[in-house]
Amino acid sequence: MLIGLDCAEPSLVLERWRDKLSTLAGLMERGAYGRLTSVIPPITVPAWSCMMSSKTPGDLGVYGFRNRSDHTYDGGFIAMSTAIKEPRLWDLVTRAGGSSVVLSVPGTYPPRPLSGVMVGCFLTPGLESKYTYPASLRDEIADVVGEYIFDTKDFRTDDKDYLLGQVYEMTNRRFALAEHLAENKPWTFFAMVEMGPDRMHHGFWKYMDPEHRKHEPGNPYETAILDYHRHVDGLIGRLLEHADEDTVVFVVSDHGAKRLDGGIRINEWLRCEGLLATLAEPEGVSSLRDVGVDWSRTTAWGEGGYYARVFLNVQGREPEGTIPPDKYEAVRDDLARRIADIPDDAGNLIPTAVYKPEELYGEPKGVAPDLIVVFGDLLWRSVGTIGGDEGIQTLENDTGPDDANHAQDGLYIVAGPGIQATGRSDAHLLDIAPTVLELLEIEEPPGMRGRSMVPALAER
Amino acid sequence: MNVVVYVSDALRTDHLGCYGARYINTRTIDELAADGVRFDQAISAAPWTAPSTTSIVTGLNAHHHGYLHWDAQLDPTTETLFRAFSAHGYQVGSFVFDKNYLFKDLPEANVLGTSETLDRAFAWLRANRANPFFLYVHNWATHMPYDILHADRKDWLSAKQEIIEGIQSDSASALESMRESYRKAVERQSEVLVASFLEELETLGLLENTVFAFLSDHGESWGERFSPKEDVKGVYHMHGATLYDEIVHVQLILSARGTIEPGTVPAQVRAIDLMPTLLDLAGLPARDTDGESLVPLMSGSNDGDRPAIIAGTDMGALTKLAVRMPPWKLILDVESGEEEAYRLDVDPRELDSRPADAPPALREIVFRELESAERHELTEEEEATVAKRLADLGYL
Numbered sequence: 001m002l003i004g005l006d007c008a009e010p011s012l013v014l015e016r017w018r019d020k021l022s023t024l025a026g027l028m029e030r031g032a033y034g035r036l037t038s039v040i041p042p043i044t045v046p047a048w049s050c051m052m053s054s055k056t057p058g059d060l061g062v063y064g065f066r067n068r069s070d071h072t073y074d075g076g077f078i079a080m081s082t083a084i085k086e087p088r089l090w091d092l093v094t095r096a097g098g099s100s101v102v103l104s105v106p107g108t109y110p111p112r113p114l115s116g117v118m119v120g121c122f123l124t125p126g127l128e129s130k131y132t133y134p135a136s137l138r139d140e141i142a143d144v145v146g147e148y149i150f151d152t153k154d155f156r157t158d159d160k161d162y163l164l165g166q167v168y169e170m171t172n173r174r175f176a177l178a179e180h181l182a183e184n185k186p187w188t189f190f191a192m193v194e195m196g197p198d199r200m201h202h203g204f205w206k207y208m209d210p211e212h213r214k215h216e217p218g219n220p221y222e223t224a225i226l227d228y229h230r231h232v233d234g235l236i237g238r239l240l241e242h243a244d245e246d247t248v249v250f251v252v253s254d255h256g257a258k259r260l261d262g263g264i265r266i267n268e269w270l271r272c273e274g275l276l277a278t279l280a281e282p283e284g285v286s287s288l289r290d291v292g293v294d295w296s297r298t299t300a301w302g303e304g305g306y307y308a309r310v311f312l313n314v315q316g317r318e319p320e321g322t323i324p325p326d327k328y329e330a331v332r333d334d335l336a337r338r339i340a341d342i343p344d345d346a347g348n349l350i351p352t353a354v355y356k357p358e359e360l361y362g363e364p365k366g367v368a369p370d371l372i373v374v375f376g377d378l379l380w381r382s383v384g385t386i387g388g389d390e391g392i393q394t395l396e397n398d399t400g401p402d403d404a405n406h407a408q409d410g411l412y413i414v415a416g417p418g419i420q421a422t423g424r425s426d427a428h429l430l431d432i433a434p435t436v437l438e439l440l441e442i443e444e445p446p447g448m449r450g451r452s453m454v455p456a457l458a459e460r
Numbered sequence: 461m462n463v464v465v466y467v468s469d470a471l472r473t474d475h476l477g478c479y480g481a482r483y484i485n486t487r488t489i490d491e492l493a494a495d496g497v498r499f500d501q502a503i504s505a506a507p508w509t510a511p512s513t514t515s516i517v518t519g520l521n522a523h524h525h526g527y528l529h530w531d532a533q534l535d536p537t538t539e540t541l542f543r544a545f546s547a548h549g550y551q552v553g554s555f556v557f558d559k560n561y562l563f564k565d566l567p568e569a570n571v572l573g574t575s576e577t578l579d580r581a582f583a584w585l586r587a588n589r590a591n592p593f594f595l596y597v598h599n600w601a602t603h604m605p606y607d608i609l610h611a612d613r614k615d616w617l618s619a620k621q622e623i624i625e626g627i628q629s630d631s632a633s634a635l636e637s638m639r640e641s642y643r644k645a646v647e648r649q650s651e652v653l654v655a656s657f658l659e660e661l662e663t664l665g666l667l668e669n670t671v672f673a674f675l676s677d678h679g680e681s682w683g684e685r686f687s688p689k690e691d692v693k694g695v696y697h698m699h700g701a702t703l704y705d706e707i708v709h710v711q712l713i714l715s716a717r718g719t720i721e722p723g724t725v726p727a728q729v730r731a732i733d734l735m736p737t738l739l740d741l742a743g744l745p746a747r748d749t750d751g752e753s754l755v756p757l758m759s760g761s762n763d764g765d766r767p768a769i770i771a772g773t774d775m776g777a778l779t780k781l782a783v784r785m786p787p788w789k790l791i792l793d794v795e796s797g798e799e800e801a802y803r804l805d806v807d808p809r810e811l812d813s814r815p816a817d818a819p820p821a822l823r824e825i826v827f828r829e830l831e832s833a834e835r836h837e838l839t840e841e842e843e844a845t846v847a848k849r850l851a852d853l854g855y856l
Contacts, residue, residue, distance in 0.1 A: 094823060117797065123849070126845065134795055155852045306854065
């Protein structure tokens with residue numbers, strides 16, 4: 001049984017709050033736990049699919065939520081389940097003759113057939129979508145929990161009580177469904193992912209963290225994230241009652257969380273550097289799409305989101321490429337250096353990492369970005385907009401309040417038969433799938449990137 | 461070389477002498493089989509005409525071509541037998557039971573008239589005897605209610621209703637009289653229709669250089685799988701609703717005097733293998749099909765059973781998907797996720813379902829195939845909803 005907590009942060013769950021989370025602490029006591037280093041980029045899509053397949057984003061050809069499908073300027077797709085071509089754990093369990101319960105694991109809408117049941121993830125458009133496999137499960141869900149909630153609505157609200165209510169309602173219904181499925185469906189592999197921790201971190205971090213630049217001591221939400229974790233800890237405790245004694249339990253997260261200092265407006269920076277030309281002068285904060293790009297005078301452009309994907313405009317590759325192919329590497333190296341030097345709002349250097357996809361992934365599939373940029377050790381995020389008065393650095397998220405960014409390390413806790421109380425040892429997100437396979441005695445397919453943790457966990 | 465594909469609608473394989481039937485006179489078809497290659501385990505891609513026939517002429521499994529309803533749309537870029545032969549200078553013609561149904565959206569089939577009598581097909585043969593030709597005949601003589609023109613809708617429908625009521629009545633004599641009409645229809649197919657067709661080919665001197673492919677699109681039943689019998693509400697329940705062997709095990713005979721060496725092929729093959737086989741025999745380039753040429757098997761090589769995928773449909777939707785891989789057949793109900801599995805060598809009538817015992821390999825095939833059937837594109841509206849949510853979350 002694998003319980004995913006999107007964005008659960010190891011320094012909180014494994015350390016600071018350990019004695020407040022009795023269910024998780026009990027698992028840690030009986031088994032093993034540690035940091036779980038995520039893939040780059042450490043974001044929900046593709047990280048959960050990487051964990052479930054033991055493949056890197058480059059293997060999957062999925063570099064974030066929105067991906068380029070070709071080298072044109074507007075050929076893009078949002079990475080849904082169909083973008084994942086590699087087998088994930090439930091596919092391998094199906095092949096081995098077992099069955100699975102897969103509940104809202106990111107990367108599962110539209111749901112795909114398997115031996116067992118699947119409920120679509122947080123990207124399911126709505127309840128009227130065909131979000132279950134088999135189709136008849138949808139009515140059963142309505143009977144059990146009423147309206148199932150895929151994700152929080154109106155996340156960018158200033159009404160924090162409303163947001164809090166939304167997250168709790170979503171989580172409660174998901175765990176109620178999880179208990180129902182765990183009890184009533186046959187499974188050899190059970191996997192669920194709760195999005196609530198991520199939404200709580202993004203919405204409430206500044207109230208908790210005194211180091212956040214907008215923190216106000218004594219605010220009413222100081223313990224909101226902790227309270228939520230205690231609530232989830234209780235729900236996990238109830239869910240575990242539906243697992244028999246032969247069940248190995250994993251609690252995992254796809255990445256952690258840390259405070260957000262601000263955003264770097266990658267396209268605004270490119271524009272100021274003369275590397276990105278627009279068709280018109282932006283009126284206020286705008287998207288590239290709205291203003292239009294003058295491709296014939298553009299060297300590079302970027303995508304926002306939590307990390308920056310930077311694309312070069314190369315002759316013979318992009319429709320109106322400007323960079324001669326033989327200058328590509330020189331331009332890319334130069335750009336990488338300059339991006340790494342973008343300072344924070346006070347003019348201080350920040351520890352920005354700029355990666356070439358082939359350095360991260362070997363031979364990346366699909367259309368990878370030319371550069372992958374993680375600003376300021378993830379204390380800074382990437383923002384895609386241009387125009388307005390803010391300049392390069394923004395302290396206000398342009399789409400509404402956002403308090404936290406993702407941290408590179410998530411966490412894992414594992415306990416159950418065959419797992420000794422080995423205590424703390426850190427691992428990698430890509431190790432989870434081989435570990436689950438070994439525990440289920442299913443042969444590992446060739447090409448998995450991680451290694452089974454079972455040998456280390458089975459001995460003292 | 462010429463090609464004739466002759467499909468006898470709803471002809472059960474166990475009603476042919478060459479497949480072991482007794483007391484039914486199918487001597488002409490039996491001789492055709494003796495002179496040609498008889499495939500003992502040929503499996504249809506679907507249990508009723510629209511998807512099954514479309515599989516025959518495209519070489520694609522039904523869940524891939526998606527023509528699961530008479531009003532469905534076949535992707536216009538789909539390669540067909542008709543197009544492949546006509547691209548190489550063949551005259552192409554089709555005669556079907558009713559031009560408002562079969563191939564109505566497939567202009568390249570060149571439907572020229574009815575197959576209920578063969579006169580017009582013979583006229584076409586005479587006119588094209590000097591050309592290489594590809595002729596498709598879909599004959600309805602063995603489809604209930606027998607001997608009534610499909611175009612005579614009123615009589616046809618009332619005769620059909622009579623049969624359905626006969627099944628619903630659950631009376632032994634009504635059932636026996638229906639089955640007797642069916643046996644007579646099979647005899648007429650063999651001894652009148654196929655016999656006169658072969659005679660015509662012989663008269664025209666075409667027997668030597670014409671590959672004659674004889675098969676059915678599916679079998680038939682009379683409510684045996686239904687209880688109560690009132691659940692048999694139409695012709696759909698006589699064959700379209702189930703994927704058991706009496707429906708999906710079809711006959712397949714390939715004959716060309718002097719060209720094809722007589723023989724039998726015991727291994728499982730699929731109706732979707734016919735298109736690549738005919739292209740292979742005619743020396744035409746292979747097309748992108750799910751099926752594969754049977755020519756190697758006809759010359760004695762045995763590469764084992766080929767897994768057969770069978771699609772069950774209802775009102776145009778894919779409702780079941782089965783994989784038949786001797787000795788097992790696994791049937792997945794796509795809506796409920798429930799499985800049936802039969803060990804065909806010890807349970808040939810498929811009465812004792814044992815899904816827990818089915819080999820995982822079958823399950824793997826069925827899920828892989830099912831996944832390949834699903835069309836997953838988001839609607840624009842869905843995509844906008846998702847994009848908005850992602851933007852709200854700060855991901856875009």
